[in-house]
Structures are given as structure tokens and as C-alpha cells.
Amino acid sequence: MSGRFEKRGHVGVILVDNPPVNAISLGVRLSILDGLKQAAADADVKAVVIACAGRTFMAGADIAEFKTGPKEPFLPEVVAELDRFGKPLVAAIHGTAFGGGLEIALGCNYRVATRDAKVGLPEVKLGILPGAGGTQRLPRLIGVEKALPVILSGDPILAPKAAELGIIDRIVEGDLLEEAIAFASEKAASGASHPRVSEKTIDRAALPETYFEDMRKQVAKEKRNLFAPQRIVDAVEAAATLPFADGMARERQLFLACAANPQARALQHVFFAERQVAKIPNLPEGVTPRPVRSVAVIGAGTMGGGIAMNFANVGIPVTLLEVSQEGLERGLGVIRRNYERSAARGKLTAAQVEERMGLLRPTLSYDDLKDADLIIEAVFETLEVKKQVFTQLDWVAKPGAILASNTSYLSIDTIASYTPRPQDVLGMHFFSPANVMKLLEIVRGEKTAPDVLATALAVARTIRKVGVVAGNCHGFIGNRMLQGYGREAGLLVLEGASPQQVDKVLYDFGMPMGVLQMGDLAGLDIGYRSRKDQSPDAYEPKAVRIADRLVEMGRCGQKTNGGYYDYEPGDRTPRPSAVTRQVIDEVRAEYGITPREISDQEIIERCFLAMVNIGCEVLREGIAYRASDIDIVYLYGYGFPAYRGGPMFWAENEIGLANALEKIRGYAETVSARWWKPSPLLEQLVADGKGFASLG
Ligand code: NAD
Numbered sequence: 001m002s003g004r005f006e007k008r009g010h011v012g013v014i015l016v017d018n019p020p021v022n023a024i025s026l027g028v029r030l031s032i033l034d035g036l037k038q039a040a041a042d043a044d045v046k047a048v049v050i051a052c053a054g055r056t057f058m059a060g061a062d063i064a065e066f067k068t069g070p071k072e073p074f075l076p077e078v079v080a081e082l083d084r085f086g087k088p089l090v091a092a093i094h095g096t097a098f099g100g101g102l103e104i105a106l107g108c109n110y111r112v113a114t115r116d117a118k119v120g121l122p123e124v125k126l127g128i129l130p131g132a133g134g135t136q137r138l139p140r141l142i143g144v145e146k147a148l149p150v151i152l153s154g155d156p157i158l159a160p161k162a163a164e165l166g167i168i169d170r171i172v173e174g175d176l177l178e179e180a181i182a183f184a185s186e187k188a189a190s191g192a193s194h195p196r197v198s199e200k201t202i203d204r205a206a207l208p209e210t211y212f213e214d215m216r217k218q219v220a221k222e223k224r225n226l227f228a229p230q231r232i233v234d235a236v237e238a239a240a241t242l243p244f245a246d247g248m249a250r251e252r253q254l255f256l257a258c259a260a261n262p263q264a265r266a267l268q269h270v271f272f273a274e275r276q277v278a279k280i281p282n283l284p285e286g287v288t289p290r291p292v293r294s295v296a297v298i299g300a301g302t303m304g305g306g307i308a309m310n311f312a313n314v315g316i317p318v319t320l321l322e323v324s325q326e327g328l329e330r331g332l333g334v335i336r337r338n339y340e341r342s343a344a345r346g347k348l349t350a351a352q353v354e355e356r357m358g359l360l361r362p363t364l365s366y367d368d369l370k371d372a373d374l375i376i377e378a379v380f381e382t383l384e385v386k387k388q389v390f391t392q393l394d395w396v397a398k399p400g401a402i403l404a405s406n407t408s409y410l411s412i413d414t415i416a417s418y419t420p421r422p423q424d425v426l427g428m429h430f431f432s433p434a435n436v437m438k439l440l441e442i443v444r445g446e447k448t449a450p451d452v453l454a455t456a457l458a459v460a461r462t463i464r465k466v467g468v469v470a471g472n473c474h475g476f477i478g479n480r481m482l483q484g485y486g487r488e489a490g491l492l493v494l495e496g497a498s499p500q501q502v503d504k505v506l507y508d509f510g511m512p513m514g515v516l517q518m519g520d521l522a523g524l525d526i527g528y529r530s531r532k533d534q535s536p537d538a539y540e541p542k543a544v545r546i547a548d549r550l551v552e553m554g555r556c557g558q559k560t561n562g563g564y565y566d567y568e569p570g571d572r573t574p575r576p577s578a579v580t581r582q583v584i585d586e587v588r589a590e591y592g593i594t595p596r597e598i599s600d601q602e603i604i605e606r607c608f609l610a611m612v613n614i615g616c617e618v619l620r621e622g623i624a625y626r627a628s629d630i631d632i633v634y635l636y637g638y639g640f641p642a643y644r645g646g647p648m649f650w651a652e653n654e655i656g657l658a659n660a661l662e663k664i665r666g667y668a669e670t671v672s673a674r675w676w677k678p679s680p681l682l683e684q685l686v687a688d689g690k691g692f693a694s695l696g
Helices: 026-041 063-068 075-084 100-106 122-126 134-142 144-153 159-165 176-190 211-222 228-241 244-260 262-276 302-313 325-344 350-358 383-396 412-416 450-462 478-495 499-509 515-522 524-532 541-552 578-590 600-620 627-638 647-655 657-670 680-688
Strands: 003-008 011-016 047-052 089-093 096-098 110-114 118-120 170-172 295-298 318-321 360-363 374-377 402-405 425-430 439-443 466-470
Touching: 003 026, 011 026, 011 176, 026 047, 026 075, 047 176, 075 100, 089 100, 089 176, 096 100, 100 118, 100 134, 110 159, 110 176, 118 159, 122 144, 122 228, 122 262, 134 144, 134 228, 134 244, 144 211, 144 228, 159 170, 170 176, 211 228, 228 244, 244 262, 262 627, 262 647, 295 302, 302 318, 302 325, 302 350, 302 425, 318 325, 325 350, 325 360, 350 360, 374 383, 383 402, 383 412, 402 450, 412 425, 425 450, 439 450, 439 627, 450 466, 466 627, 478 499, 478 515, 478 541, 478 578, 478 600, 478 627, 499 515, 499 600, 515 524, 524 541, 541 578, 600 627, 600 647, 600 657, 600 680, 627 647, 647 657, 657 680
Parallel strands: 011 047, 047 089, 089 110, 096 118, 110 170, 295 318, 295 374, 318 360, 374 402, 402 425, 439 466
Antiparallel strands: 003 011, 425 439
16 A cells, blocks of 8 residues: 555544655555545544645556556546545645546545645546546536636646636645645534535536537647547536436546547657657766856847747846847847737736846857857858858857757768867757747767767756757758658659648648648748759759749749748738649659649658658667657657657557558659668568567
């Protein structure tokens, strides 16, 4: 058992003790039941408090049981026992009461909490729903319209807000256990009846007639293609329309449907992948990050501005260097507008906007960089400009300062060679918009020192990003794989698909937008210019011929109101373009291609398997440590749908590696032997009947 029962006057205390986070293991469940039994048997016990030792209330399910499956008694039975218990029960919450933790608290008559405690039902993030009565009790306790958003978002709620919602009965300022015991005695002495959450009723008629239908439509839009959120609406509708016991049965059914859905497995993979990604093999033991108290960013353009905001957001001063006063003012203007937009949405106060702007120190002089602990360069993407910058940095940066580049494709080793301190250089590759996207690709150069790598990972955490370490190669993990994705989309249009078909299929698959639309958004001229610097062998010219023609006609994408699509000024809605149609016809004629019907399935297979095949090379070369790291890169850097687990998980679980290899071999015959050459790593895995997990 992981807990004990003790008596404090007339109050029984069930003290759960299962470090580190009081996960609701079998031992915890047994000790709660045991405590209830002792309390029931003792006539002297007038009320019971459930509290936890250590740093938190029960923070959720026992992750170890995810894999083995839980043992009886299951949590819903334990909560049902709490519900049936005849004496007043008080949950005393500190730290976090998430998932099953909150469901246990909802099985009690009352909940008291410390001011900094948090509650929440995060199950939706793992593709399931609260399965121990959460969907039935929370709406009964606080009303359907308040409960449904809490369960759908899965986000933590701070105690004062939870009290406002009606989840918490009292916020405790002093000693939690003492106050909870006093509260329990008070309730027991009052002689009043003690409300059971399960016995509260919901007045369905008080909700708008179309409430649940409207919520389903809203959820379909906001949580596109996701399975669990729709089931959550179903479960809460059951709470509003069925007796409690029937609602519980419905919750169980819906819970099992979610658990059996592949999305749950994919989302749980993401959960574990995110925890795995920070583990860096071969990092010497005891390596400590260097302190980062001040930062400098060079270049205040699209990326530099967003990067600087990340630091200002967490209170770290940032020196922002540009080549001209005009560039500085433009950059600062964009940052201010971003902050003001957040303020208009109520996310920041006017004072916070000024505070953050005040942390930005604009300059035109490299001298002002001399105290920075970390300097991140985000200037134009050419080696020549990077060389200029790093040469100057070496003159001014203090010893031990970390010199990072935000380059998308260029070699970190080449950049490091511009300074006599390559050990201090690495890539810190942010994704656009840099103040929003959660990914930070951290590129280790050949000579990057271990503590520099450790510092970059620590910085990622500080600015609330997910850091993924990558090796040095053209495009690192994400952009290297993206080349296969973009190439196939270009070829598919050439062979007969329309841009609209390609983009719709990718969007329906779950991507935030299709790749051609993404090209229009980023600017088709960016790829065009970068190809001018590459050897023509490095890419498939046919795949970019249409895009090149569009750029040469001045159609660079949204910024010129035309690219693959037409755009009305000031409107980002892509519209099919007659001009592009004609360019496509001309390029097809140029290559003697007769367009054919292309199936949606071929679009999915070619775009994503091309990406996965390169992903296997990225793994084979050690550019990524793990397949799950690649998944994280795609989820947080490119908006790959989390419910598919990432491209590598998708290939392994939705397609199957053997099947994927067979299709890749097929495309090597029908599309291109060069670009579809199967990765030897994939061939090896299939030959051995193994999966990505076998690679460690
Ligand atoms: P940008 O053109 O918007 O901004 C570059 C800024 O750097 C300009 O404001 C320019 O005035 C300034 N600059 C140029 N030379 C300078 C110098 N010597 N000293 C100081 N400032 C100088 O470009 P961007 O899109 O922000 O890209 C910057 C870097 O980030 C590039 O390496 C790019 O590959 C990389 N990157 C871009 C994206 C993206 O989506 N735009 C994403 C990830 C990485």
C-alpha cells in the first residue's frame, strides 16, 4: 500500500504517499479503500480528509500502468466507493490534481486547495477522456457550459480560477492539512447534508436546444479530425440527459472507444517522445549548462524579431543588432505590433507590453554585444554574410559566449570555421513564426562543446520550446526531409494533379495547409534564390520548373498576390489561378507529359513516404538520435498532426514498414530510381522484422 490512515481528533486522514507525484498506482487505490474501511468502521470518525504527502496531490494515472494495463480495483470503482461513503469527505489539494487525481477529488463531497494548486482533466491530450466519472461529475458540479471547455481543452486551471468555476470550495492560505481537517470538522458539526456530486442534477432544458450539435460543429472545426473531443461532447451530453449510472456506463463505452482508436496510441507516443527527446546520448556526466542571463540577436527580420520576443517574454534582456536604423525600426515595429495584438486579445496587459519592449535593446554597433552570454545570428541565408557576422563576433564576444546560427540549411561546421572558437558554435534553428512555433532544432557541429549543447537545451526549456538535437547536414532533420515532401508535390502537379488537389489531400490528412500553399505563404522566391546557390544535382529540376516559371513571371506567392494561387489584396484565401493553370500546361508540354488522373492515396504516399525515406537516412547517418525525435520535429516545427504521431510513427503504424518499403521500391520504378532509392536502414529493419524502437 502507498498510504496510511490516521486519526486527528474526530477526523480520519487518508494520507497517500507514493513519491514522486503520487501517481494513482494499485497501492494508492488500495490504501484509499483501506482508509475508507477503517473510517467507516470507527464511529468516532465523523469526517475524512484525503490528502497527499510530498510535493503534490495525486497528479494522475500511473504511467507504468499505461503499458501493463491496470489491476483491480480500477479507479472508477474507487471513486464510486468515495461517492457511496456515508461521512463527509474532503479532498485537500496541493500541487496538481490532474486526471484521475481530480476525479478522486470529485468523488469527495468537498474540495479545498492551496492558492497555487492546479486542477485539470488532461486526458484529451492523450486521445482519451476522463474515464473515472470526470465527464459525469464535473458537469454536475459546475454546469455543462463551464465543464465541457475544461474537459475539451485538457489545460490546467489554477486554484483561484477553479474556485470561481465552482470546482474548489475553499482556498486555504495556511497549513493545508490543518485547514482541511478544520473544514471537515466544521462540515461534520454543521449537521447539514453533504452534497454528493453524483446526485446533483443537470437541467437539460436550461441549455439551448442545439447546444450539443453546435458544440460538435465547433469541435469539428477547432479540433479537426480528432476522435476523442467528439466523444467528450457525447459523454457530457449523456451527463445532461441520462441518470448518473447510465451516464457512467456511457462514459465507459466512450472511454473504451477512444482507447481503442489509433489516435490514442499516436498521442501517447507523442507524450513519451517528448520526454525522450531531451535525453542526449554521449553527453558526459556532470556537464553543466553555461549561465545565460543576457542574449543578443543579429538581424531583426522575420526570424530575428520573433527570436528576440522569446527571450523578452521570459524576462531576459535582448540586444538586437541591425545594419541600419531603418532595419531596426522596422523590426521593433513588427515586434510591438505583435505584442499589441496579444494585448488586444487580452493575453497581455499594456504594462507587460512595455515591460517586454523595455527588455529589447536596439543597436547598430557590435560593441554592444560584448556582454552577451548567447548570441544568435538570423541574417540573410548566404555563407558570405554569415562569414562577415561570425568574423566580427569573434572580435567582440566575450570568452565563453555561445555563438549560434539560425541558418536553415548552411553547414554549422563551415560557419564555426569562421571563428577560432568552433567549440562555442552551434545551430539554434527556430521555426517561423519564431515566437509561436514550439520547435527549436539544436544543431551540433563537429566541434560543439558538450556544455554548449547542454546550454542550448536548457535555453529551449527556459523559453518554453521543445529542443531537438540534430547533426549537421543540408537542412538538418526537418528541412532535409521537407525537400522530399516538396519535390513529390511538384512532380505530382506536373504529372496531372492540380495544386488544389494536392493541397486539399495534405490538408485533409491533417497538415495545417498544403505544401504548395505553404510555398505561397513563405514566398516561392526563397526556394528559387536558394537553388541558385546549389549545384543543379542537388534537386530535381522538373519538380521546381513550375515554381521557377511562376517566380520569373513575378508570382512569388501571397506577397505579390499570386503564386500557385491567386490572392485578392489583403486576403490570404488561395483561389485557383488561370495563369498558373496555363504555366502548368506549358511545362507539361515542355517535358512531353500527358497528364493522368492521380489518386488521393498516391499523393499521400508520395509526399509522406518520400519524407520518411529521407528520415531513415537521417537516422542511419546519426543526424537524429531517434525516430521519435524526428516525429517531434515534424509535430512542433511543421504542424504534422499529433494524432498521427509524426511521420515515422505514421509510416510504422499506419502503413507498416514492410509495406512502406514495397511502395518506395514501386515508386523507384515508376517515378525515379534516384529519388526513391530505399534507405538501407529501412531495408535492414524490414529484413530483420524490426521497428524503429529497436534502434534505441
Ligand atoms: P529576413 O530577410 O527577414 O531578415 C534578415 C535580417 O538580417 C534583415 O533585417 C537584414 O537587414 C538583417 N541583416 C542582414 N545582414 C546583416 C548583418 N550583417 N548584420 C546585421 N543584420 C543583418 O530573413 P529571415 O527570414 O529572418 O531569415 C534569417 C535567417 O533565418 C536565415 O538564415 C534563414 O535561413 C533562417 N530561417 C528563416 C526562416 C523563415 O521561415 N523565414 C525559418 C528558419 C530559419
